[in-house]
Structure formats: structure tokens, C-alpha cells
Amino acid sequence: MTRHLLSRAGQAALVLWAAFTASYVLLQLLPGDSILIKFQNPELGLSPQQIAEIRAHYAAGSPLADYVSTLAGFLTGRLGYSIDTGAPVVERLAEALPETARLASAAFLLAVLIAVAIAFAASYSRTSWLRGALLSVPSLFISVPAFWLGILLIQIFSFRLKLVPVIGGSELQQLVLPVLTLAVPISAPIAQVLARAIDHVYAQPFVPVVEAKGATRWWVLWRHVARNAVLPTLTVAGLTLGELIAGSVVTETVFGRAGLGRLTEQAVNAQDTPVMLAVVVLAAAVFVLVSLIVDVLFPILDPRLKAAA
Amino acid sequence: MSLLDLRDVAVSYDGRRAVHGVSLSVEPGEVVAVVGESGSGKTTTAHAIIGLLPGNASVDAGTIHFGPPGRRLDLTGWSDRRLRSVRGARIGLVPQDPANSLDPVKTVGAQIGEVLRVHGQRDRRRIRGRVLDLLARVGLPDPETRARQYPHELSGGMRQRVLIAIAVALRPELVIADEPTSALDVTVQRRVLDLIDDLRAEYGTAMLLVTHDLGVAAGRSDRLVVMKDGRVVEQGPTAGVLAAPEAGYTRRLLGDAPALSARPFRDPPPAARPAITVRDLVKEFRVGRRAFRAVDGVSFEVARGTTHALVGESGSGKTTTARMIVRFARPTSGKVTIAGAPDGRDFRRHVQLVHQNPYGSLDPRQSIGEIVAEPLRNFGLGDRAARRARVAELLDRVALPRDVLTRRPRELSGGQRQRVAIARALAAGPEVLVLDEAVSALDVTVQARILDLLERLQHDLGLTYLFISHDLAVVRQISHTVSVMSEGRIVETGTTRQVFTEPRHDYTRELLAAIPERVR
Known part of the structure; x- marks a missing residue:
């Protein structure tokens, strides 16, 4: 078990390194750069020669040496300086991260709740049209664009019903609409997989055996079917958790929240390479960490995997 | 007055009738066997009693009465909610497929204790004590350990014992056993059936035994109900029905059941040249760091134009041996010679394989x-x-x-x-056919026709058969010579007559003792 865990951790480190390298190379290959974007404005009156001097000031030397020093910096926690604002990247991340963490974790919890509610209601309902209707909800959710949903929610709840103030309001009030916007699309795949897994488990021969013990429908669903259906769902839930960071770009922009998504959006507009690199590596780290957790959880939830691990 | 009374019960799937007016009764403490082939409606009838039919099925007509006089219940049309008080407490179920009939993510102890909890027992210590008692009672050694294990850590026979413990935990008046041993090896089957008999005698439980296996029904029941196409064609005391079947279908069923019809042995023709020669065959698989010998020094010969049977229980290595003979697996050591078979792709023109599963192949x-x-x-x-x-x-x-x-x-x-x-x-x-459990998945009447066909083809085309089977009754009927396998080795080889009438090895004797009596 510990050996398995160690090898998984090693794999995770490898994935992180590959993500770092790939995004570093891609960002270097981008046409144009942040220095041009920042200093080419004619009003600044800088000559091409002066721009070249500024460039020399930022660049450290050969591309390989550059890569090695950046990698060393990442390993020791020095992520460099934002070209756009000059602030250390670590500071900008530290400002943005808590906002996004709050948004993302709340949205993930809500998404799981929505998914479980849909899947349970669908499998519990005996009327086939209701079941069909419930099962088509995830397809609807997944096809709703986040920016549109965000604007729609603001329109309805802030402008029409005036339930949530557009500006100001308590921390909780500010969180409600963005969380909803982010949660709805990611609840869809979780709900779909969970509903299918529940159907699959219901077809297993052990279900009638539990029923023959005199168990109620709820007992069967909660204690046996759901417990078995969690396994495939966990994998998908892990994947969507990683997607939250991508989702927060749109949501935070629409709701004007200062978070990781907003930071990404600004960094891309300004071609602020150090910030972009840090964001990509952070996202990769979240992905890797979550799948590591899922891996560890699996044998705990399904004893059959203990022998295999 | 009978304990269970079904009168003209009819069941439909999606509006299509599957069971047409079945009437049967079970007396207190009695064993009634419902026999029939697949699609005869026997399982549907049994499940209708406790309302465990799938969602697209419904009971359209008839009445179901259950219980001793005074506490008699009319279960007909009872809601799920009301039936729950009967399920598990007064009617237990032993299901068909022990491999998948236990929840894989819960411990064995929790699943036995569950039936007590469902019916209102709350005291954890008492539940635990009762679970350990039950595990010991169904013959599982070291109940403390078993209770903490998960289903995948137990063998098929042990799982079926756990399911029996669940069925009898609350001492129900009736147990419905739906093909309780069909998925088990013969020796295990016998021990499990003995256990059910013991428990019934001890608790005075009646049993409705649903089975396709006439041998099991003959040896274990007081009365027999024969079903075909959703109707009861004949019912009566078991001995009477077996001795003097009235319905034509029952007669056919009895005639076709290899376990009940003792046909003459097929003696091998004298001095035929060998078509298949197997010498010191070994197959090792690596399990982690250890090597596991699935086949351990197997040698035998099959004479041209005859049938050689390889019998054994699951895990005995018979299928691995067959796979090496048809060259689907490479032996670790040893040699298989098939007379006249060319090498390379043309090998397959000479040697062919017929699989067990006619649905998947x-x-x-x-x-x-x-x-x-x-x-x-x-x-x-x-x-x-x-x-x-x-x-x-x-x-x-x-x-x-x-x-x-x-x-x-x-x-x-x-x-x-x-x-x-x-x-x-x-x-x-x-010229050589390897038949791997080729008739095991078929109903007896169908099985009998296929066995006849194989015999005729062998006669007409001069084929040599290697017949892999766990079913001794079938082997007795079709093969000239037999090798009995156990744990990767051949423990006994001889003509079918020798092996069946004068078994020399203890394991062969145990196998023979496990098949229903008529053949012996």
C-alpha cells in the first residue's frame, strides 16, 4: 500500500514537471510578448532601441539557462515577477487564491448536491415520464454557457427580483450567484454518471437479496446502491474539480470578482508570461492532487481494490 | 391446512403472459420442488410470492395465501410496504448466484446482521452475537474472521452458506430456494444441500425449491411440481412422479436427464491408434512473485474416433489443459502431439474448439x-x-x-x-474437436439432443472428441475414457466403466457420491 502510494506520488511529480515544461515552451513560442504590449504605445515615445534595452534587462540569457533558472525558482517557491504590474507573482496568486478557493469549493459542493438530488430522484421515481424528465436535466445543464447563465441570473435575481445587490452586499450575497453559475454546468456530468451507475447497481443480483430481507426502498438505495454507485462517480467528480479553475475564468469575469480566473484573464490580455505560467502549474497541481486523493480513496471505498493495489 | 397456497396465479411481463394460472401448495415443514427448463416460469412464480418481480412484471390474477391457520395472510395484491414485514422474517430467500448476490462493499457480518436490523433489532451486541452464531451454524470455520471479511474473500460455497445464514436468520416458516446450488461444484453442491436439509429439520422450515436439476429435485423434495411454458403439467409426491410420470413432458424430461437415466456405458473400440497424446504437460502462471502451477504434469492419450472426458471442479486445470491442446496457450513444459495435424495456421483445420457459452461465442x-x-x-x-x-x-x-x-x-x-x-x-x-463444457449451459432436453448429435457426428465422420466437463452424469453418457483432474493433476484415468464402477482414488469417489443416486 505505501509502495503504491509512493509510486503514485512519483508519477504526480512527473506530471507536474511535464505540465510546467510544456506550458513554458508554449508561452515562449507565442508571437509578440508582454514588453511589446506594455511599451509599444506611441504615447510613451520609446524608440525600438530603448525597447530592446528593456528587453535585455528582463531576459537572463540563453533560453536553456532561462528555463533552468525558472524551474529552480518554481521548486523553491520563487515564481518571479509580474511583467504587467511588477508585483511578485506569489503575491498576486496569494491575493487571488482564497477568493477562488471559496468560490470553487462552494460550487463543487453545490454541484455534488444537485447531481445527487437529480440522480436519486430519477432512480426513486416510479413514474417513467418523471424519470425521463429528470434524466434529461443534466444534458440541459451541460449545454448552458456559463457567461449566459451568469448574466441571466444577474438579470433575474438582482435587477428584477432585487434579491441580491449587484454591488456591495454581504460576502454570502456576493457568493450566491457566481456559485450557482459555476455549479450548474459541472453538476451535469456527475449527475449523468451517478444516475447510470445507480441503474447499473440496481441490475445486480444482490439487490433483490437485500429486498428479500424486508428492506425499504430507501434502505436499499441509500445503504447499498448509492454506496456502490459512488465509485465510478468519484472519478468523474475528481475530473470536474479540476475543471473548476477553467470555469472560474468566465464566472469571475462576468461577476467582476477578483480571483484566480480574473487574474488569468488579465495575464492573458497582457501576455504576462510569469503569471500565466504560475497559473497553469497551479491548475495542474490541483488536478494531480485531486486524482491522487481519488486514487487513495478508491481502495477504501471498494475493498476488492485493496488486493489489487 | 397448507402453509402456502397459490391458486391460479398469472404473471405478465409488459402485458405478455409468462405464467398462466399456476396452483400449488406447500405444507408446513415440507419441501416442494418446482422443476422446469429455462422460460418455464418457475422462478417468476417463486418471486411473485414475495413480490420481488422486476418492474415490468405484474401479477394479474389468482390468490396467494400464506401462514398457519389463525395467522393466515392473503398476500395477493399486498403493497411493497406490507410485504416487507413478511420478507426475511417469515419467508426467506436463497438466491441463485452466490458470486453476485452479496454486496461487494459490505462485510459478510454486516450483511447477515442487516436482516436483523431491518426487522427491528437495535442492540449491536446481540446482533453481533447472533451473526457469529449463524456463521458457525452454517459451517463456516472461525466466524470472528469471516464476519469481518468481504464477499470477494470467500469461495462460492462459503458465500452460499452466508446467503443461507441470511435466509434462516429469523427462522422463517418458509424458505424459497431459487437454484441454490446450480453455480457450485458438485461436491460443494452436495454439502450445501445437506446443510439446507439439516437446518430445515432443526427449525421445521418448509421449502420451495426451484431447480432445473431433476437429480437435485429427486433427492431433496417431498413433492414435485413440473412446469412448462408457464403452466403446471404435473404435480404429486416425488417418488410417485418419478416412478410413474403421467404427463408426456415429464416422461421426456426424465428420459433426457442424464442424472436419472442410466444408459449403457460406451466401451472404447479395441486397439485404436492415439489421435491425441499429452505428455507431462505443465502450465505455470505468475501470481505476484510466486509461480502457480495450474496444470502440473498431465499425461493422457485419446484413441482415434473416441471420446475422452476431462472432468474436475472449477480450478482443477481442465480448461487450461484444453487451451494448451488447441494451442491457445503455450505450455511451460511438456508436449502435446496430435496425429496428422500440420503446424502453423493449418493446425486449425485439423483441431477445432467448441465453447461453453453459445451466447458469447x-x-x-x-x-x-x-x-x-x-x-x-x-x-x-x-x-x-x-x-x-x-x-x-x-x-x-x-x-x-x-x-x-x-x-x-x-x-x-x-x-x-x-x-x-x-x-x-x-x-x-x-478430425479433433475439443468441447469445453459444450452442453453445460443448456436445458436437459436440449442437452440430450446435442449429446445425441455429437454421438452421431462422431460415428459418421470418425471424429475424436476431448470433452471437458464438470458434470459426471453427462460424462458417463458420452465418453469412452475418462481422466479425473484435481488441483492441476490427473488423479485417475481409465475407461468410463472402470472409473464409474470401481473408482480407485478418494477424490473420484467423492465426486461420484455427490451426483444424485440413480446413476450410481
Whole structure:
């Protein structure tokens, strides 16, 4: 078990390194750069020669040496300086991260709740049209664009019903609409997989055996079917958790929240390479960490995997 | 007054009648066996009693009464909610398939304790004590450890014991046993059936035993109910029905059951040359760092034109041996010689394999004509017209009508599919057929026809068969010579007559003792 865990951790480190390298190379290959974007404005009156001097000031030397020093910096926690604002990247991340963490974790919890509610209601309902209707909800959710949903929610709840103030309001009030916007699309795949897994488990021969013990429908669903259906769902839930960071770009922009998504959006507009690199590596780290957790959880939830691990 | 009374019970699936007016009764403490082939409605009838039919099924007519006088219940039309007080507490269920009938993510102890908890027992210590008692009572050693284990850590026989413990935990008046031992090896089957008998005697429980196995029904029941196509064709005391069956169908069923009809032995022809020679065959698999010997020094010969049976229980290594003989697996050491078989791809023209599962071994997207012609196309035998003629000839040989040519496997019955598989195996004109549990998945009447067909084909075409089976009754009927396998080794080899009448090895004796009495 510990050996398995160690090898998984090693794999995770490898994935992180590959993500770092790939995004570093891609960002270097981008046409144009942040220095041009920042200093080419004619009003600044800088000559091409002066721009070249500024460039020399930022660049450290050969591309390989550059890569090695950046990698060393990442390993020791020095992520460099934002070209756009000059602030250390670590500071900008530290400002943005808590906002996004709050948004993302709340949205993930809500998404799981929505998914479980849909899947349970669908499998519990005996009327086939209701079941069909419930099962088509995830397809609807997944096809709703986040920016549109965000604007729609603001329109309805802030402008029409005036339930949530557009500006100001308590921390909780500010969180409600963005969380909803982010949660709805990611609840869809979780709900779909969970509903299918529940159907699959219901077809297993052990279900009638539990029923023959005199168990109620709820007992069967909660204690046996759901417990078995969690396994495939966990994998998908892990994947969507990683997607939250991508989702927060749109949501935070629409709701004007200062978070990781907003930071990404600004960094891309300004071609602020150090910030972009840090964001990509952070996202990769979240992905890797979550799948590591899922891996560890699996044998705990399904004893059959203990022998295999 | 009887404990259970079914009167004219009818069940439909999606509006289509599957059970037409079944009437039967079970007296207190009595064992009633419901026998019939697949699709006869026996399981549907049994499940209707406790309302465990699938969602698309409904009981449309008839009455179901249950309970001793004074506490008599009319279960007909009871809601799920009301039936729950009866399920588990007054009627227990032993299901068919021990491999998948326990929740894989819960411990064995939790699943036995569950039936007590469902019916209101709250005291954890008392539940635990009762669970350990039950595990010991159903004959599982070291109950403390067993209770903490998960189903996948137990063997099939042990799991079925756990399921029996669940069924009898609350001492119900009736146990419905739905093919309780069909998935188990014969020796295990016998011990599990003995356990059920003991518990019944101890608790005075009545049993409705649903089975396709007439041997099991004959040995274990007081009364017999024979079902066919959703109707009861005959019922009466077991001994009476077996001795003097009234319905034509019952007579056919008894005649076809290999376990009940003692046919003469097939003695091998004298001094035939060997077609298959197996010498010191070994197959090792690596399990982690350790090597596991699935086949451990197996040697035997099969004379040309005869049938040699390889019998053994699951895990004995018989299928691995068969796979090495047809060259689907490479032996770790040892040698298989098949007289006259060329090397390379043409080996398959000489040696063919027929699988157990007639549902999985045919490509569902091909027509029967395409399936049977495939070996001919692969080996480039004949032109289009010649191939068509050959396919027609093969269908005649296996007694399938010509109109199946354009049909798909799913439109055929299990027996018809196995005939298709045999026709395909014969297409390239092989001399050796390896039949791996080829009739095990079939109903007895179908099984009897396929065995007749195999015998006729052997006679007409001079085929040599290697017949892999766990079913001694079938082996007795078809084979000339037998090798008995256990834990990768052959423990006994001889003519069928010798092995069945004068077994020398203890394991052979145990196997023979486990099959129902008539044959012995």
C-alpha cells in the first residue's frame, strides 16, 4: 500500500514537471510578448532601441539557462515577477487564491448536491415520464454557457427580483450567484454518471437479496446502491474539480470578482508570461492532487481494490 | 391446512403472459420442488410470492395465501410496504448466484446482521452475537474472521452458506430456494444441500425449491411440481412422479436427464491408434512473485474416433489443459502431439474448439450463414457456390433448418446456437474437436439432443472428441475414457466403466457420491 502510494506520488511529480515544461515552451513560442504590449504605445515615445534595452534587462540569457533558472525558482517557491504590474507573482496568486478557493469549493459542493438530488430522484421515481424528465436535466445543464447563465441570473435575481445587490452586499450575497453559475454546468456530468451507475447497481443480483430481507426502498438505495454507485462517480467528480479553475475564468469575469480566473484573464490580455505560467502549474497541481486523493480513496471505498493495489 | 397456497396465479411481463394460472401448495415443514427448463416460469412464480418481480412484471390474477391457520395472510395484491414485514422474517430467500448476490462493499457480518436490523433489532451486541452464531451454524470455520471479511474473500460455497445464514436468520416458516446450488461444484453442491436439509429439520422450515436439476429435485423434495411454458403439467409426491410420470413432458424430461437415466456405458473400440497424446504437460502462471502451477504434469492419450472426458471442479486445470491442446496457450513444459495435424495456421483445420457459452461465442452482427462459412473463407476453401453448398450440408448435419441461414444469433434458442457453433467447428473438416463444457449451459432436453448429435457426428465422420466437463452424469453418457483432474493433476484415468464402477482414488469417489443416486 505505501509502495503504491509512493509510486503514485512519483508519477504526480512527473506530471507536474511535464505540465510546467510544456506550458513554458508554449508561452515562449507565442508571437509578440508582454514588453511589446506594455511599451509599444506611441504615447510613451520609446524608440525600438530603448525597447530592446528593456528587453535585455528582463531576459537572463540563453533560453536553456532561462528555463533552468525558472524551474529552480518554481521548486523553491520563487515564481518571479509580474511583467504587467511588477508585483511578485506569489503575491498576486496569494491575493487571488482564497477568493477562488471559496468560490470553487462552494460550487463543487453545490454541484455534488444537485447531481445527487437529480440522480436519486430519477432512480426513486416510479413514474417513467418523471424519470425521463429528470434524466434529461443534466444534458440541459451541460449545454448552458456559463457567461449566459451568469448574466441571466444577474438579470433575474438582482435587477428584477432585487434579491441580491449587484454591488456591495454581504460576502454570502456576493457568493450566491457566481456559485450557482459555476455549479450548474459541472453538476451535469456527475449527475449523468451517478444516475447510470445507480441503474447499473440496481441490475445486480444482490439487490433483490437485500429486498428479500424486508428492506425499504430507501434502505436499499441509500445503504447499498448509492454506496456502490459512488465509485465510478468519484472519478468523474475528481475530473470536474479540476475543471473548476477553467470555469472560474468566465464566472469571475462576468461577476467582476477578483480571483484566480480574473487574474488569468488579465495575464492573458497582457501576455504576462510569469503569471500565466504560475497559473497553469497551479491548475495542474490541483488536478494531480485531486486524482491522487481519488486514487487513495478508491481502495477504501471498494475493498476488492485493496488486493489489487 | 397448507402453509402456502397459490391458486391460479398469472404473471405478465409488459402485458405478455409468462405464467398462466399456476396452483400449488406447500405444507408446513415440507419441501416442494418446482422443476422446469429455462422460460418455464418457475422462478417468476417463486418471486411473485414475495413480490420481488422486476418492474415490468405484474401479477394479474389468482390468490396467494400464506401462514398457519389463525395467522393466515392473503398476500395477493399486498403493497411493497406490507410485504416487507413478511420478507426475511417469515419467508426467506436463497438466491441463485452466490458470486453476485452479496454486496461487494459490505462485510459478510454486516450483511447477515442487516436482516436483523431491518426487522427491528437495535442492540449491536446481540446482533453481533447472533451473526457469529449463524456463521458457525452454517459451517463456516472461525466466524470472528469471516464476519469481518468481504464477499470477494470467500469461495462460492462459503458465500452460499452466508446467503443461507441470511435466509434462516429469523427462522422463517418458509424458505424459497431459487437454484441454490446450480453455480457450485458438485461436491460443494452436495454439502450445501445437506446443510439446507439439516437446518430445515432443526427449525421445521418448509421449502420451495426451484431447480432445473431433476437429480437435485429427486433427492431433496417431498413433492414435485413440473412446469412448462408457464403452466403446471404435473404435480404429486416425488417418488410417485418419478416412478410413474403421467404427463408426456415429464416422461421426456426424465428420459433426457442424464442424472436419472442410466444408459449403457460406451466401451472404447479395441486397439485404436492415439489421435491425441499429452505428455507431462505443465502450465505455470505468475501470481505476484510466486509461480502457480495450474496444470502440473498431465499425461493422457485419446484413441482415434473416441471420446475422452476431462472432468474436475472449477480450478482443477481442465480448461487450461484444453487451451494448451488447441494451442491457445503455450505450455511451460511438456508436449502435446496430435496425429496428422500440420503446424502453423493449418493446425486449425485439423483441431477445432467448441465453447461453453453459445451466447458469447457467435458474432451477434453476422448471419448464421456467414458464421458457418467463416472458416471456409479464412482457409480459402472452395468458391462462392461450393461454400454455399458446404454450409447447407453442414446445417443439415447439425439438423438445423435452411431458413436459419439469414438469421442472426439472437433469433435462435440456446440449443440452436450451440448447433451453429458445432457446424462452424466442423466447417474446415477437422478430425479433433475439443468441447469445453459444450452442453453445460443448456436445458436437459436440449442437452440430450446435442449429446445425441455429437454421438452421431462422431460415428459418421470418425471424429475424436476431448470433452471437458464438470458434470459426471453427462460424462458417463458420452465418453469412452475418462481422466479425473484435481488441483492441476490427473488423479485417475481409465475407461468410463472402470472409473464409474470401481473408482480407485478418494477424490473420484467423492465426486461420484455427490451426483444424485440413480446413476450410481
